[in-house]
Amino acid sequence: MAALAVPALALLAWQRTPQVQTVETPQLAAVRAGEFRDELPLRARVEPLRSVQLDAAEAGRVEAVLAHEGDQVEAGAPLYRLHSPEQEQLLMQRSAEVAQQMANVSVQRSAQAASLALNRRELAQLQAAQTESQAEYQRQAQLAAAGFVSPAALEQAERRQRLAAQLLQQARQDLRLEAETRQQSIDEMARAVQGLQHGLQLLERSRERLQQRAPIAGQLSGFQLQVGASVRPGDRLGRIDDPASSVQLVADVDEYYLPRLQIGQVATGPHGDLSLAQTLPQVQGGKVRVLLRWPQAAAPAALRPGQAVDLRLQLSAPRPALLLPEGPGVQSRLYVRQGRELRPRTVQLGRTAAGQVEVLAGLQAGDEVLISQPPSQAERLALP
Known part of the structure; x- marks a missing residue:
């Protein structure tokens, strides 16, 4: 009888003991000491530094298209003719x-x-x-x-x-x-x-004016007019890029960063360093537009309007910091590895940039942290 009572007591004790939830597919990352680079990745496009927009001055139906996208036109050359x-x-x-x-x-x-x-x-x-x-x-x-x-x-x-x-x-x-x-x-x-x-x-x-002529000499861009189309005054029909001017980069930035954008901030890319020249104040679709330019006479000659360029805009100077990779589990209350378990800890986090989170307090270099989403907010989590 005594031999049967001992396993029963053990089973009862095990059932009363709180079960620790296991994280099935944990993503862990170690806190490391490094340099926090407050940078914003951008996808910019090349645009001419000087161009003239072609807006319709009169209303009518397109009777003839006399130039096409990409053509090199002279000043005064006919572009299209309307009938009204x-x-x-x-x-x-x-x-x-x-x-x-x-x-x-x-x-x-x-x-x-x-x-x-x-x-x-x-x-x-x-x-x-x-x-x-x-x-x-x-x-x-x-x-x-x-x-x-x-x-x-x-x-x-x-x-x-x-x-x-x-x-x-x-x-x-x-x-x-x-x-x-x-x-x-x-x-x-x-x-x-x-x-x-x-x-x-x-x-x-x-x-x-029903026959539109080119205001300057250059390359016709964005000109997709078709015979029979109706045109109203103010319609944007394309532009003419001045071949004698240089190029610049135009990028859309989330309006969240608008207060931190400053003229002169440096952006690095595959074609050298640029500087933020202008921030257009209009917010459209949650984005603001910025213009970035190379130093005078330093724009790459190989770039053509319409190309895409990847950049990193430096919002502030680099500084030493403790860093963690960005993830859904990196919050002010996160889980730190202790042996085969994860224990919650309250930390102080700073800025996030380029996939890295700045750690201000609560962690030290070498600590392993759960950066994926925890399955619950329990006081203990087990590793598989």
Whole structure:
């Protein structure tokens, strides 16, 4: 009986003892002393330092494509031609309006010339009548002085002379006012015609812009226009890269690093060191764009726009530190190996860069740490 009781007690004790969970596939890494390099890996693309964007200035349908992607074009060379029925119709309408207004001005000028001729004849007749009445009055005055004409006849001749002078003066004023009014009306119509002609010239120039020409000489890039495509003002159609300029690198960086980006930071790559020249402030899709450039006249001649280049942007100077490989298990509470077990420990971690985590406190060189995800948060974990 005693022999049977001992195994039973042992089994009962084993069942009451807490079981230690085993980590099936642990990934362990040792803490090592080294140099923490605060670097950011980037995938950059080569772009020309100077280029001109091709944006559509007019709306229309592509009638002809006169250049293609990768072509070397000269300044002023035609790139494509648009057709715009709306603009053609508007141009015809404006041309008809200009012709109509010019015809109206011609009619008014003819009417003014005829009116001036009639007015001159009327004024000549009034001047003759005034001269005749003046001469008649002088004869009547001489006869009245000799006693051959009565005072009443002299008074009547004087009235006729004053009336003729008054009619002549009034006619001169009326004719001058009429001429000024007609001239003012013609001048206003002429100014309206000039405005219409100016608008017509603008339309003709916009019609000329239906054929886009190269603003500078260079290589056509990103130009994928097809015949029949519709184009609206402001559409980005491509760019022309200046062959005389150098190249730069453009990379997208997570907005998390935006506060740490500084002009002049050094980036290393297979084609030499570059410096951060500009950070574009717009955030798109959680990314900010940075421009990196080589020192003057140091850009590699072999690079071509569109190529991809791997870089490492140095955010701060290297410094001695304890390092751990990055992993899901590397947290402020992690597991440290002690024999065949893993025990939790609270540590202080610093920055993460290039797959390495900076250890500030809680560990020492040589400690083995579980960098994979622990199966639980137990106080003890067993190694297989």
